[in-house]
Structure formats: structure tokens, C-alpha cells
Amino acid sequence: MSWLRLLRTAASPAAGGLVLAVLAGTGAAGAAVGLMAVSAWLISRAALHPPVLHLMVAIVAVRAFGLGRGVLRYAERLAGHDAALRVLGRLRARVFTRLAELAPAGLAGYRHADLAQRLAADVDAVLDMLTRVLLPYAVAALVGLGSVLLVGTYSPAAGLALAGGLLLVGAVVPVLQSRAARLADGRRAPLRAELAAGTVDLVHGLPDLLAYGADSGRIARLAESDAKLRRAEQRSSALAGVSAAITALATGMCLLVGLAAGAVAVRSGALSGELLAVIVLTPLAVFETAAVLPAAAQHFAAARASLRRLADVLSAPAPVSAPQAPVNVPDGPHTLRLEAVDAAWTPGRTVLHDVDLELRPGARVALVGPSGSGKSTVAALLVRFLDPTAGRVTLDGIDLRRIDPELLRQIVGYLPEDAYLFDTTIAANLRIARPDATDDELRAALAEARLLDWVGTLPDGLETLVGEHGRELSGGQRRRLALARALLRGFQVLILDEPTEHLDDENAAALLDDLLAAVGDRSVLVITHRTDIAARVDEVVDLNRLPATVPV
Amino acid sequence: MKPLDPRLLRYARGTRVYLAATVALGVVLAALIVAQATLLAHGITAVFLDGADVRTLTPTLIALATVVAGRAAVAWAQETVAVRSSAAVKSELRGRLLAHLVAVGPARGGDTGAVTTLITRGLDALDAYFARYLPQLVLAALVPAVVLARLLPADLTATMTIALTLPLIPIFMALVGLHTEAANHRQFRLLSRLSHHFLDVVAGLTTLKVFGRAGAQAATIRRISAEQRRLTMRTLRVAFLSSLVLELLATLSVALVAVGIGLRLVSGHLDLTTALLVLILAPEAYLPLRQVGAHYHASAEGLAAAEEAFAILETPVPARGAAPAPAGTIVFDDVVVRYRDRDALHLSATVEPGEIMALTGPSGCGKSTALDVLLGFVTPDHGRVTVGGVDLASVDPAAWRSTIAWVPQRPYLFAGSIRDNIALGRTPMHLPEPPTAFAHCFTGTVPDAPRPDVAAAARLAGAAGFIAGLPDGYDAALGDDGAGLSAGQRQRIALARAFLRDAPIVLLDEPTANLDTETAADVMAAIRRLAHGRTVIIAAHRPELIALADRIVDLAPQPVGAR
Incomplete structure (x- = not known):
């Protein structure tokens, strides 16, 4: 899907508001041009000392234009923003729905949280595209066309000059500008990267640098990178001014052509003298409207890049699809099984090869192996975030591909390493699992996760805010809260992915014991690289030491 | 909000040079604007009333072409100087920031990510501040003054009209601003919470999916977006008022001046050249002031970045001794x-x-x-x-x-x-x-x-x-x-x-x-x-x-x- 189609489909319901905004904007800019044109005529006419009555219409028009411009501009901005915000809301919901279908396997390219965030920010670009790019261009095009016709009727040469000048400002200058910007960016990008890497090293490695007395050497090196960047930026300064100069020249050229052509026309009688000022001075007001175009064009490139990224995501293929006729799953207890499974997040890059694994009812199995051996991929397969490329995954003997994924995820729960906490209260984070849970049920889940005592000490209790990404909580508290949430949901099978990562030994051991105590008689798969897990589980499956099969 | 933080002059000496250059260029530009208007008024009058042909008009056309070339040169110089100065100022600030971070040492605490972002990309917000906002601010002070000085000997009434309405613009904008600032601030905080919600749910998408809550969230997003639109529009209806006041005052004043000179022209109290001069120059007097408002964001973002830098530069450096390293227990x-x-x-x-x-x-x-x-x-x-x-x-x-x-x-x-x-x-x-x-x-x-x-x-x-x-x-x-x-x-x-x-x-x-x-x-x-x-x-x-x-x-x- 192209970004243009994406924009069209998203904007179509708000088309009425957008048209209204364009009309109001055209009226406002038209009033500015009209004010200048009619005033010029009024003054020229007045110089011939006619009865004042003959000027009344022009006088009223001038005053009306004077009033209308501000009012219409206000209307344009309100209508434009209202329409753009409607489009934004629709696009957000649409992108979110799509992301929910794709996550997490379909977003393999976006697995880093930052990238998901950037995607979310990309949606906001639609506001810029509508209010800062399309609206000014539509208004300038309409007013420009009207002005060219007005001036051209009296003096074709002046009309042509105006058309040429407007094209220069609206089309040529933006192209030059983006070329210049690209050239400058191309020069600056490697230098910026160098400076950024050096800065990150300095800021994050400062203790090491100070302890080893290496700070001044680092600063000197950074000063060198910085000087190179400054010189590169200053070298591109001459280009930056070219666009502004061309805009000034275009306006001036229209004035010159208008005066010269007007003089010839008046002399030959083709043009009435009192219209000369109209032809010469109208372009002054028109170019004031057109002056916003180069800036609008700059927003265009950025907004288009954002919309393109969105269009790419929206047209990405879904990694798993719900079955047409889902098979019913018998009531528990359940057995999950991997049978000779191969899996890959991106086609052709197999991370699991010929893996067998069985998780019987009530079993406690640890899946160990070094990082990169595909432990988390096993978890993704079991909750069907991903389908195997060979072999099959079954629940009670039924291939997961024949089960409704929503139903599967009611049975099998997954607690990822970076279990996400939303920027809201403890209670609201828990109710993600069960919106209708009572406070007592929340407390029971917290007690199981050994977090209730701590929550009890908080002045706001369950209503305590956890902060962005749960940053108000310690690492252990975050894990326990995420565990409480999983327990509240009542999964019959629970997959715990690196539950103790980034905790110190003591906290890790305590958490692990509490985790296993809390899950009770549910089946548990613990994914870990810790070797001290063996004593706590029934079975250890080592992804590295799986029986090697002979590849075909 | 202060238009120019004096600390910028202190911490970045490049700013002083830039301000001086901008003022000089602004004076030249204002003079060129007046010259262009004078030449146009004379040219039009000569053709219309005195029947001049292209040959007699040639000197005027050549002079006008020179003025146009001059304006293009000034426009080029303004941008070039802005980019050069901005690069120098950013470089100076970066150097000071890095040296200060090392001097303060690891105890500073605070968000290292934010510091890195500020030094590498954040300071770029100063580009628009230097290239757009500051020059416009200088022009907003210079151009009206020069234009009024030119109009004063030509036509007292128009000069007085402009001189009296011009100060109304900042006064009214300040009044509207005062009235709305607190309300805007509250609403913008609410709005940023709502935008944050979308980022939050996208980042937690996998978790939502595990709990089968993704579908319900789509409806929430729709509801919150509608709420956000309602709130934003309420804010904007007030926020755009200040620009409505500005446009109204500026355009209406020009219209009043135009009608006034038209009527005095009929009664013979004014000649056409002067009338045209007033008509061309009157909008020029208001233009820079109107554009300052348009670059408000460039200003706010640039100053916010500078503010962040100053906050770091003003962290006190811990006292340190000078004695040689001891040894022993x-x-x-x-x-x-x-x-x-x-x-x-x-x-x-x-x-x-x-x-x-x-x-x-x-x-x-x-x-x-x-x-x-x-x-x-x-x-x-x-x-x-x-x-x-x-x-x-x-x-x-x-x-x-x-x-x-x-x-x-x-x-x-x-x-x-x-x-x-x-x-x-x-x-x-x-x-x-x-x-x-x-x-x-x-x-x-x-x-x-x-x-x-x-x-x-x-x-x-x-x-x-x-x-x-x-x-x-x-x-x-x-x-x-x-x-x-x-x-x-x-x-x-x-x-x-x-x-x-x-x-x-x-x-x-x-x-x-x-x-x-x-x-x-x-x-x-x-x-x-x-x-x-x-x-x-x-x-x-x-x-x-x-x-x-x-x-x-x-x-x-x-x-x-x-x-």
C-alpha cells in the first residue's frame, strides 16, 4: 500500500472538514490579495478626483477584506485542525489494530521497544501532513491561480511573470532546498554519528575514564569530532541561503516585469492607467501567501517518510492467522508438546532446529541454554506468536494452528523477560488480566506473588502509580507484579521467560522460590540461563544438548 | 517566555557576533524595503499621471533591479550567517557541556540518556531559533521604525495611524495570552498524557495480547482519541484567538490607512506618489511582527534546548584539593x-x-x-x-x-x-x-x-x-x-x-x-x-x-x- 492511499483512505471521512478548511483558507488569503488589489485601484482612481460616491463600493470592499482575512484565517485553522485530529484518531485505531495482529513476530524488524515507539509517533505525522503541508499548498494553489488570472487578464506578461514566480517559490525552491539539505546531511551524518558515539562513551563511561585518568584525552578527541562537524555545517551554509535568495528574486522579478509591461501597455492604450498599480502591487500580497510554501515542503518529506513506514507495516503479512473453523479444546489438564519443530523469526534464519519438548499437566520443566539458542522462540511457539516452519506444536494432541489463538492464550500464559508494566496504577496493571476482578482478588494475587506486604506499606496502596515502564518499582517488584498479573488471569500453563534476569543472586533465588511456590499445581516452563535451577524443577531440557539429528 | 535568554550570550559568544550581524542586515533590509516602495510609487505615478514611456522609466527600473538584487543578497546573507552562527554556538555549547560533565563527575546523577540526546541532537533545535526566530525578532523591532521614519515626512496621518495601532498588537496578544496561559498549560498537560497513552499501549502490545486485551484497547484508543480531539479543539479555539487579534489589527489597520489616503487623495490633500508609498509600506510595517508569532515554536523549542543545556552548565562543580597523592593507611x-x-x-x-x-x-x-x-x-x-x-x-x-x-x-x-x-x-x-x-x-x-x-x-x-x-x-x-x-x-x-x-x-x-x-x-x-x-x-x-x-x-x- 502506498502512503498516498493510506492518507486517502484515512482522510476520506473527514473530507468535508478539509474542504471547509481549504475554502476558508482561500478566502483569507484571497482577502489579503483583494485588499491590496482593490486598495491599489481605489488610490489610483482617487488620484483622478472623482466624486467620492463612485468609490464607495471599493471602500466597503477594502474594509470587508480587512475584516474578513483574520476571521477566515481563524475559521481555516479550526476547521483544518478538527479534521486532521479526526483523521489522526482513525489512523491510530487502525494502526493499533494492525500492530496487535502482527505483534510480536510480524514486527521482527520492530522488536526493539524504541522502534515500536517510533511507529506510534509516526502516526502523529498525519497531522503535519494535513495541516502544515496539504492545506497551505491547496490554499496557495487556488489563490495563486486566481491572482494569475486577475493580473493576466489586464497584462498577460505580468500574469506570466507571476505564474513563473509562484512556480519558482512553490516547486523549484523546495526541490533545491531538499537537495541542499540532503547534501548537508550526507556530509554531516557520519560526523554526527562519530560525535554521538564519542558522547555516549564519555557520558556512560565517565567513571571508568576518571578512574583511569583518561578523561582529558577523551575530551580532546571529542573536541576534534565537534570541530569537524562545525566546519561541515558551516560549509553547507552558503547553500542554505540560496533558496531564500531565489524567493526574493522571484518577488522582485514580478515587480519589475509588472512595472515595465504595465508601462508599455498604458502607453499603447491597452491598459487603463488606474489599473497599473493593481498589476504591479498585487503580486506583493500573493507572494506573502506563497512564502509559507518552502517551509511546508520541508514538513512534507518528514511526514511522507512517516506515512510510508506506516503503510509498510499495514501491508506486512500477518505471521499467524486464526483458523477458519477452530477446533474445541477439551477441558484441562492440558499437555503441550513440540514435535520435531523448526522455527525462524525471519524466513531462512532458523533459530530452532528439530526440537522436541513435552509439558505434561502439573510438570515443572526448565528450558536452559546460552543466549541466542532460541529459548524465547520456544515460548513464542507455545502461545502461537509464531508458527513452526517444520514439525508441529500441539495442545492435547491438537495442532495449535487449528485452535482459536484467543482461546489458546486463555489456557497458556507467557510472562516475558521484559513483562510490560503500563504507566498507571498497580490495580489497573493487574486488571489487564481480569477487568472485573475485585480488590480482594487483586490482593490475593499480590499475596501469592509475595508483594502484598509491600503494597500494604504504600500510602496509596493498590492505587499507587508505577511510573513509565514501572520505573518507580525495583526490578524484583516489577517481576513480582507481572507475576501477580499472570496468576490473576488463572492460566493453566505458565511460561516464565528469564524471570530472574538482572537481579542479584540473593534476590534471584528468593524470587525463583516464590514463583514456583505461587504457581502451585499449574504446569510451568521456566526459561533461564541459570544453572542452579535444576534442584527446583522436575526436568531440565538443555537446548544445546538436545539429541543432534542428522540434517538432510 | 523571554525572547532571548541572556545566558545564551554568556555561554555562547557566537551569539553576540550573530546578533550584531543580524541587526546590521536588518537595517540594510529595512532601507531596501523603503527604497523599493519609493521607486515603485514613483514609477507608477510617472507612467499613470505623467505618461512616461519605458525609456524614461529605465533609470527607475535599473534602480529597482538593483534593490531587488540587494534584497536577494541580504536574504542569502541572513540564512548563511544564521547557519554559521548556529553551528558555532552549538559547538561552543557542546564543548562546555562535555567539559562540565567531566568536571562534575559521575555524582551528577540524572538521566544520562537525556544528556546524550541533548548533546547530539537536542541542540539542533537552536538551528531554527537562530535561522527563523531571532532574525524575525530583530526585524520586528527595526523595520517598523525605519518604515515610520520614512512615512513621517510624507504623511503624518498615516504615520500616526500605524504608530498608534502597531503597539496594540503586542499589548492585545499579551492580554489574550495572560488570560489563556494557565488554561492552556493545564490542557496541554492533559493532552500529553493522552498521547502518552498510545505510546504506552503500543509498547505493551505483547503483554496485552497475552491477556487477550488487544481488541478492547483498540476501542479505548478510539475513545481517547476522540476525547483528545475535543480537548485539543477547546485549547486551540482559545490559542488561535491571539493570532486572530493579530491578523485583525494588522489587516484592518492597513485597510483603514488605505481608505483614509484614498479619501484624502480625492480631496486633494495628498499626491499619488505619497499615497502609493503609504499603501506599499503600511503592510511592511506589520509583516515582521505577524511573522514573529508564526515562529513561536522555533523559539520555544530552541530556548527549551538552551535551557536544558544551562541547567547542566549551572550544576556546581564539587570543590577539589590540590595536594599530591598521599600513601599509607x-x-x-x-x-x-x-x-x-x-x-x-x-x-x-x-x-x-x-x-x-x-x-x-x-x-x-x-x-x-x-x-x-x-x-x-x-x-x-x-x-x-x-x-x-x-x-x-x-x-x-x-x-x-x-x-x-x-x-x-x-x-x-x-x-x-x-x-x-x-x-x-x-x-x-x-x-x-x-x-x-x-x-x-x-x-x-x-x-x-x-x-x-x-x-x-x-x-x-x-x-x-x-x-x-x-x-x-x-x-x-x-x-x-x-x-x-x-x-x-x-x-x-x-x-x-x-x-x-x-x-x-x-x-x-x-x-x-x-x-x-x-x-x-x-x-x-x-x-x-x-x-x-x-x-x-x-x-x-x-x-x-x-x-x-x-x-x-x-x-x-x-x-x-x-x-
Whole structure:
């Protein structure tokens, strides 16, 4: 899907508001041009000392234009923003729905949280595209066309000059500008990267640098990178001014052509003298409207890049699809099984090869192996975030591909390493699992996760805010809260992915014991690289030491 | 909001030069605007009333072409000067920021990510501030003044009309602004919460899916977006009022002036040239003021970035002594470090030269803080540390640190080769602050340890084996904070650093945490070699580390806390 189609489909319901905004904007800019044109005529006419009555219409028009411009501009901005915000809301919901279908396997390219965030920010670009790019261009095009016709009727040469000048400002200058910007960016990008890497090293490695007395050497090196960047930026300064100069020249050229052509026309009688000022001075007001175009064009490139990224995501293929006729799953207890499974997040890059694994009812199995051996991929397969490329995954003997994924995820729960906490209260984070849970049920889940005592000490209790990404909580508290949430949901099978990562030994051991105590008689798969897990589980499956099969 | 933060002039001298250049260019531009209007008024009158043909008009046309060329040149110069100045100002601020960060040291706290973003990309917000907002501000002051000066001798009535309405614009905008600012502020806070919600649910998408809540969230997003639109529009209806006032006043004034001169022209109180001059110049008087408003965002963002930079530059630099590095018995004399209203460290201890002391206790009891105090990264809130009877506060920290080899819990690995990273211990210590012009002379100084030394240190640290296995050996480039190396490998590179430094005092911060048993044993062997014949202080958790010590100090709070 192209970004243009994406924009069209998203904007179509708000088309009425957008048209209204364009009309109001055209009226406002038209009033500015009209004010200048009619005033010029009024003054020229007045110089011939006619009865004042003959000027009344022009006088009223001038005053009306004077009033209308501000009012219409206000209307344009309100209508434009209202329409753009409607489009934004629709696009957000649409992108979110799509992301929910794709996550997490379909977003393999976006697995880093930052990238998901950037995607979310990309949606906001639609506001810029509508209010800062399309609206000014539509208004300038309409007013420009009207002005060219007005001036051209009296003096074709002046009309042509105006058309040429407007094209220069609206089309040529933006192209030059983006070329210049690209050239400058191309020069600056490697230098910026160098400076950024050096800065990150300095800021994050400062203790090491100070302890080893290496700070001044680092600063000197950074000063060198910085000087190179400054010189590169200053070298591109001459280009930056070219666009502004061309805009000034275009306006001036229209004035010159208008005066010269007007003089010839008046002399030959083709043009009435009192219209000369109209032809010469109208372009002054028109170019004031057109002056916003180069800036609008700059927003265009950025907004288009954002919309393109969105269009790419929206047209990405879904990694798993719900079955047409889902098979019913018998009531528990359940057995999950991997049978000779191969899996890959991106086609052709197999991370699991010929893996067998069985998780019987009530079993406690640890899946160990070094990082990169595909432990988390096993978890993704079991909750069907991903389908195997060979072999099959079954629940009670039924291939997961024949089960409704929503139903599967009611049975099998997954607690990822970076279990996400939303920027809201403890209670609201828990109710993600069960919106209708009572406070007592929340407390029971917290007690199981050994977090209730701590929550009890908080002045706001369950209503305590956890902060962005749960940053108000310690690492252990975050894990326990995420565990409480999983327990509240009542999964019959629970997959715990690196539950103790980034905790110190003591906290890790305590958490692990509490985790296993809390899950009770549910089946548990613990994914870990810790070797001290063996004593706590029934079975250890080592992804590295799986029986090697002979590849075909 | 102040249009120009005076601190910008103080911290970035480039700003003064730029302001001077902008004012000079503004004066020239205003003169050209007046000249252009005068020439147009004369030209039109000559053709219309005096019947001039193109030939008699030629001098006017040539003069007009010159003025146009002049305006283009000024426009070019304005942009060019703005880009050059902005580059110079950013560079100056970056230099000061980096130097200040080093001077303040690691104790500054705060968000390192935000600092990095500010230095690398955040300061770019100043580009638009310098290129758009500041010049417009200068023009808004200069152009009306020059235009009015030109109109005054030509037509008093029009001059008075403009002179009286012009100040109304800032006054009314200020009034509207005052009335709406508080309300806007509240609503913008609410709005940013709503936008944040979308980011939050996208980031937590996998979790929502696990709990089957993704579908319900789509409806919430729709509802919240509608709410956001309603609130935004309410804010905008008021926010756009100020620009409505501005446009109304400016355009209506021009319309009134135009009608006024038209009527006086009819009655013969005015000639056409003057009338045209007024008509052309009147909008020019209002234009810069109107455009200042349009660049409000450029201003706000630029000043916000500058404000962030100033906040860092104004963090006080801790006082430091100048005495040479002492040697001898290290005494923690009732040292207390407070953090968030509680004692993060409370320590009294003595370490004799050649002794190994282990600091033990649960996490969070201040083991690392004790090492930070000794390194001079943290200043005690109470008590003092003496070495050989000399208070550390009076000692030059760089000189003191040159007697220490430190192996942190998570050593930082710099972009560069493994050799450079190990040779960090061999950097010349007392480099004078290099003058910028000679900065290039100092770039080669960082790691210049001879090859055998580095290899020997790596062998002693037990790192030689895995380094030899890397494709480029000691020249292997480390990416992004040593990406690709395991915790054990990082630890051994840090130990190699310490061996190469060959300092009498060694500080080890949980060097075997996060290591598996096998790797931990290798690292332990290296630590034993390193400890030999030196004064060693270890923040220790594991029993085999504690067993190494001659003296054990338990930092656990008394009585033992809940955690």
C-alpha cells in the first residue's frame, strides 16, 4: 500500500472538514490579495478626483477584506485542525489494530521497544501532513491561480511573470532546498554519528575514564569530532541561503516585469492607467501567501517518510492467522508438546532446529541454554506468536494452528523477560488480566506473588502509580507484579521467560522460590540461563544438548 | 517566555557576533524595503499621471533591479550567517557541556540518556531559533521604525495611524495570552498524557495480547482519541484567538490607512506618489511582527534546548584539593553518604597497606558507594576519608586516582579496539586543558601502551585466550558498549586494565557477580594474581571472594532490615 492511499483512505471521512478548511483558507488569503488589489485601484482612481460616491463600493470592499482575512484565517485553522485530529484518531485505531495482529513476530524488524515507539509517533505525522503541508499548498494553489488570472487578464506578461514566480517559490525552491539539505546531511551524518558515539562513551563511561585518568584525552578527541562537524555545517551554509535568495528574486522579478509591461501597455492604450498599480502591487500580497510554501515542503518529506513506514507495516503479512473453523479444546489438564519443530523469526534464519519438548499437566520443566539458542522462540511457539516452519506444536494432541489463538492464550500464559508494566496504577496493571476482578482478588494475587506486604506499606496502596515502564518499582517488584498479573488471569500453563534476569543472586533465588511456590499445581516452563535451577524443577531440557539429528 | 535568554550570550559568544550581524542586515533590509516602495510609487505615478514611456522609466527600473538584487543578497546573507552562527554556538555549547560533565563527575546523577540526546541532537533545535526566530525578532523591532521614519515626512496621518495601532498588537496578544496561559498549560498537560497513552499501549502490545486485551484497547484508543480531539479543539479555539487579534489589527489597520489616503487623495490633500508609498509600506510595517508569532515554536523549542543545556552548565562543580597523592593507611572516619533521606552508607574502617578488605552485606547497603567515596566520585555528607593521615578532600583527585586500579561491577567498554580498551590504564594523566586550536595534537595520545604490555596484562587477567580467538585479536573492534562480549569477558578486560595500570591500590566491585561458576573460577584466579602485594578493597557477595580478605567489614544495617 502506498502512503498516498493510506492518507486517502484515512482522510476520506473527514473530507468535508478539509474542504471547509481549504475554502476558508482561500478566502483569507484571497482577502489579503483583494485588499491590496482593490486598495491599489481605489488610490489610483482617487488620484483622478472623482466624486467620492463612485468609490464607495471599493471602500466597503477594502474594509470587508480587512475584516474578513483574520476571521477566515481563524475559521481555516479550526476547521483544518478538527479534521486532521479526526483523521489522526482513525489512523491510530487502525494502526493499533494492525500492530496487535502482527505483534510480536510480524514486527521482527520492530522488536526493539524504541522502534515500536517510533511507529506510534509516526502516526502523529498525519497531522503535519494535513495541516502544515496539504492545506497551505491547496490554499496557495487556488489563490495563486486566481491572482494569475486577475493580473493576466489586464497584462498577460505580468500574469506570466507571476505564474513563473509562484512556480519558482512553490516547486523549484523546495526541490533545491531538499537537495541542499540532503547534501548537508550526507556530509554531516557520519560526523554526527562519530560525535554521538564519542558522547555516549564519555557520558556512560565517565567513571571508568576518571578512574583511569583518561578523561582529558577523551575530551580532546571529542573536541576534534565537534570541530569537524562545525566546519561541515558551516560549509553547507552558503547553500542554505540560496533558496531564500531565489524567493526574493522571484518577488522582485514580478515587480519589475509588472512595472515595465504595465508601462508599455498604458502607453499603447491597452491598459487603463488606474489599473497599473493593481498589476504591479498585487503580486506583493500573493507572494506573502506563497512564502509559507518552502517551509511546508520541508514538513512534507518528514511526514511522507512517516506515512510510508506506516503503510509498510499495514501491508506486512500477518505471521499467524486464526483458523477458519477452530477446533474445541477439551477441558484441562492440558499437555503441550513440540514435535520435531523448526522455527525462524525471519524466513531462512532458523533459530530452532528439530526440537522436541513435552509439558505434561502439573510438570515443572526448565528450558536452559546460552543466549541466542532460541529459548524465547520456544515460548513464542507455545502461545502461537509464531508458527513452526517444520514439525508441529500441539495442545492435547491438537495442532495449535487449528485452535482459536484467543482461546489458546486463555489456557497458556507467557510472562516475558521484559513483562510490560503500563504507566498507571498497580490495580489497573493487574486488571489487564481480569477487568472485573475485585480488590480482594487483586490482593490475593499480590499475596501469592509475595508483594502484598509491600503494597500494604504504600500510602496509596493498590492505587499507587508505577511510573513509565514501572520505573518507580525495583526490578524484583516489577517481576513480582507481572507475576501477580499472570496468576490473576488463572492460566493453566505458565511460561516464565528469564524471570530472574538482572537481579542479584540473593534476590534471584528468593524470587525463583516464590514463583514456583505461587504457581502451585499449574504446569510451568521456566526459561533461564541459570544453572542452579535444576534442584527446583522436575526436568531440565538443555537446548544445546538436545539429541543432534542428522540434517538432510 | 523571554525572547532571548541572556545566558545564551554568556555561554555562547557566537551569539553576540550573530546578533550584531543580524541587526546590521536588518537595517540594510529595512532601507531596501523603503527604497523599493519609493521607486515603485514613483514609477507608477510617472507612467499613470505623467505618461512616461519605458525609456524614461529605465533609470527607475535599473534602480529597482538593483534593490531587488540587494534584497536577494541580504536574504542569502541572513540564512548563511544564521547557519554559521548556529553551528558555532552549538559547538561552543557542546564543548562546555562535555567539559562540565567531566568536571562534575559521575555524582551528577540524572538521566544520562537525556544528556546524550541533548548533546547530539537536542541542540539542533537552536538551528531554527537562530535561522527563523531571532532574525524575525530583530526585524520586528527595526523595520517598523525605519518604515515610520520614512512615512513621517510624507504623511503624518498615516504615520500616526500605524504608530498608534502597531503597539496594540503586542499589548492585545499579551492580554489574550495572560488570560489563556494557565488554561492552556493545564490542557496541554492533559493532552500529553493522552498521547502518552498510545505510546504506552503500543509498547505493551505483547503483554496485552497475552491477556487477550488487544481488541478492547483498540476501542479505548478510539475513545481517547476522540476525547483528545475535543480537548485539543477547546485549547486551540482559545490559542488561535491571539493570532486572530493579530491578523485583525494588522489587516484592518492597513485597510483603514488605505481608505483614509484614498479619501484624502480625492480631496486633494495628498499626491499619488505619497499615497502609493503609504499603501506599499503600511503592510511592511506589520509583516515582521505577524511573522514573529508564526515562529513561536522555533523559539520555544530552541530556548527549551538552551535551557536544558544551562541547567547542566549551572550544576556546581564539587570543590577539589590540590595536594599530591598521599600513601599509607586508608581510614574511613565515620563516613556517611545520604541518598533520598536515608543513609546509603555508614562506614568506619581502616585498611593497612598491603591488606585485603572485603565489604559485605546485602545489595543496597552501600558497598559500591564506599568505593565511589574512595574514588572521589561521591563526597561524604559526614565524616572523612584519610590516607596516611591526609584528608582526601584536600588531594587532587586525578593524582589520587592515578594510584588506584578500579574494576567496577559492570565495566564500560569504549568504541575502539580491545587494545585501546585495555590500554585505558596507560593514558597520560595530567594533560593540560588543550587549547581548541591544538586539539588535534592530543588525539593520538589516548592509548599508546606498547603491544607486549597489553598482551602481558591480558595474560595475567586470563583474557589472552578469548582475545586470541577473536578474528582480529587485540585489534578486534568493540561496538556499542562492548556488544558481543559476555559478562565474563568484559570482566577480564577490566582486570587487564587494572593489571596494566599496576597501581598500589586495587578496588574491586563484585567482580564475579553475574558470572557462571566456571567463568567465576577463572576470574577469581586472576583476582588472586592482581591482589598480590597491593592494598585491595573488595565489595563482595560470594564466599570465595570474602575468603580472600584479611579483614571483613559487614555493612548490613543494624538491626537487619526487611530486605
